[in-house]
Amino acid sequence: MEKSDVLTFAGRRFRSRLIVGTGKYPDYVSMQRAHDASGAEIVTVAVRRVNLDRTQESLLDYIDTKRYTLLPNTAGCYTAEEAIKTAILAREVGLSDLVKLEVIGDQRTLFPDNEELLNATRVLVKEGFVVLPYTNDDPVMAKKLEDAGAAAVMPLGAPIGSGLGIRNPYNIKIILETARVPVIVDAGVGTASDAAIAMELGCDGVLMNTGIAGAKDPVAMAEAMRHAVLAGRLAYLAGRIPKKLYATASSPLEGMIE
Amino acid sequence: MRRRIEARATGMELIVNGKRREVTEGATLTVLLNELNINPLRVAVQLNLEIVKRERYENTVLKAGDSLEIITFMAGGAE
Numbered sequence: 001m002e003k004s005d006v007l008t009f010a011g012r013r014f015r016s017r018l019i020v021g022t023g024k025y026p027d028y029v030s031m032q033r034a035h036d037a038s039g040a041e042i043v044t045v046a047v048r049r050v051n052l053d054r055t056q057e058s059l060l061d062y063i064d065t066k067r068y069t070l071l072p073n074t075a076g077c078y079t080a081e082e083a084i085k086t087a088i089l090a091r092e093v094g095l096s097d098l099v100k101l102e103v104i105g106d107q108r109t110l111f112p113d114n115e116e117l118l119n120a121t122r123v124l125v126k127e128g129f130v131v132l133p134y135t136n137d138d139p140v141m142a143k144k145l146e147d148a149g150a151a152a153v154m155p156l157g158a159p160i161g162s163g164l165g166i167r168n169p170y171n172i173k174i175i176l177e178t179a180r181v182p183v184i185v186d187a188g189v190g191t192a193s194d195a196a197i198a199m200e201l202g203c204d205g206v207l208m209n210t211g212i213a214g215a216k217d218p219v220a221m222a223e224a225m226r227h228a229v230l231a232g233r234l235a236y237l238a239g240r241i242p243k244k245l246y247a248t249a250s251s252p253l254e255g256m257i258e
Numbered sequence: 259m260r261r262r263i264e265a266r267a268t269g270m271e272l273i274v275n276g277k278r279r280e281v282t283e284g285a286t287l288t289v290l291l292n293e294l295n296i297n298p299l300r301v302a303v304q305l306n307l308e309i310v311k312r313e314r315y316e317n318t319v320l321k322a323g324d325s326l327e328i329i330t331f332m333a334g335g336a337e
Contacts (some may be wrong), residue, residue: 023334031333046334049275049327060300073334089329090301092309100335128300237306241300 002017005237007205008150009182010098010130016041016227020222021209022141028062030218038222044071044100047090065095071132072209073100078113080120087124092176098184099124100154100207110160110187114141117146125149129216134186137171138157139178146181153179154207155184157198161210165191166197169183176202192221192228199232200240271324287315296330302329 007014019039025031035043043063063070067153072090077083087099103120105113114133124131130151135141137155145153155172158164165188168173174181182204189195189208198206206229215221272292281290281306284318286311291298303310305325310318 025333044335045331047329048332048334050301050330051292051295051332052275052277052279052328056295057330058300060288070331073330075334089302089304089327090331093293093300093310093329093331094302094312095300095331100333127322142305 007105007182009132012075014041015070016226017205017230017233018195018225019044019186019205019207019214021207022046022059022063023209024213026216028057028059031213032062034212034218034222035063036222038221039226041067041069043068044073044207044209046075047072047086069244070096071098073122073134074094074102076104077102077183078104078116080116080123083116083120084123087120087129088127091129096220097128098130098132100231101131111156112136114138118144120151121148122144132184137168137175139171139174142175142179142183147177150181151202152184153180154184155186156187157194158190160187161214162188163194163211164188165194166201167192169197169201172198173201173205182222192224194223195228196232196235196243199229201234201235206230270320272320273325275326275328281320285320287318287320290320290326291315291328296328300330303327304329308324 007017016039018038018040019042020035020038021044049127074083074086077086081127083101083103091097101120103113105111117133121131121133121231122244124149132152133145133150134154135145142153144213150256184202184205184207189206189211193236195206212222212225220223270283272279272281288305298312298315305327
């Protein structure tokens with residue numbers, strides 16, 4: 001792979017196109033090992049009240065901020081106002097000015113509320129944040145978010161934690177055709193092939209959490225995902241053969257034995 | 259009996275992260291974070307709905323009835 005094949009957004013460059021999360025791990029140690037195995041350089045974190053009964057051990061003890069870029073998310077926010085407040089508090093911690101913007105519209109599907117999401121994106125972009133919005137696979141919405149100043153667009157593959165993979169590759173392909181910012185599939189990845197498929201479509205990256213943290217062996221799955229993202233990206237760059245209904249022989253017709 | 263009177267004279271009640279808490283009278287934010295064993299470099303603080311910049315923690319004196327939100331990064335996300 002060329003050295004120049006990096007993921008870039010908002011003036012930052014990353015060699016790894018896999019972004020991982022911190023939730024749902026059995027414990028902090030397995031999380032740390034999974035992060036290491038994944039090769040990821042960006043890790044998402046939630047923004048919450050300090051647990052005053054347990055200030056001894058904290059998440060940040062297990063994430064080397066010199067090695068990983070923190071990507072605070074606005075998980076749990078259902079309105080633009082909540083998401084904006086959360087993003088502002090997250091930036092105050094002083095460890096990141098990136099925000100993975102989530103504004104949820106429905107508790108069961110955790111699908112985004114695109115209207116609130118767009119409002120929050122506009123406000124946060126104006127406030128100088130690097131905004132990466134979690135959205136659905138609607139090309140019209142993706143374009144609006146991009147025009148609003150989002151540094152990337154992150155269409156879901158399937159509902160968060162569902163493990164259903166890339167449910168609408170065609171829409172994502174359409175988004176890829178017109179997007180001028182990176183397109184990073186976020187949510188729904190269940191196993192390695194899902195991540196590879198996203199990359200083969202031409203996506204710039206994949207973000208996942210449950211797919212790794214919820215696996216029987218998170219560290220092994222993290223490694224699998226690392227390979228999947230690499231393989232998918234290489235396959236995309238290599239230019240696949242077209243799909244055909246009928247066979248085309250690979251061997252020459254001359255020189256046949258009679 | 260004497261100890262209880264002393265405690266009432268030197269303590270004040272605040273709300274920290276939604277819970278009532280007794281804090282040393284006249285404590286600054288720095289003192290409070292210290293008492294709570296919290297690293298100031300890993301949190302953001304909101305006092306009565308306004309964010310307090312870190313460089314002002316030392317000079318921010320807390321009063322009885324103040325409401326504080328002390329926020330940090332935790333494991334998780336919706337995914």
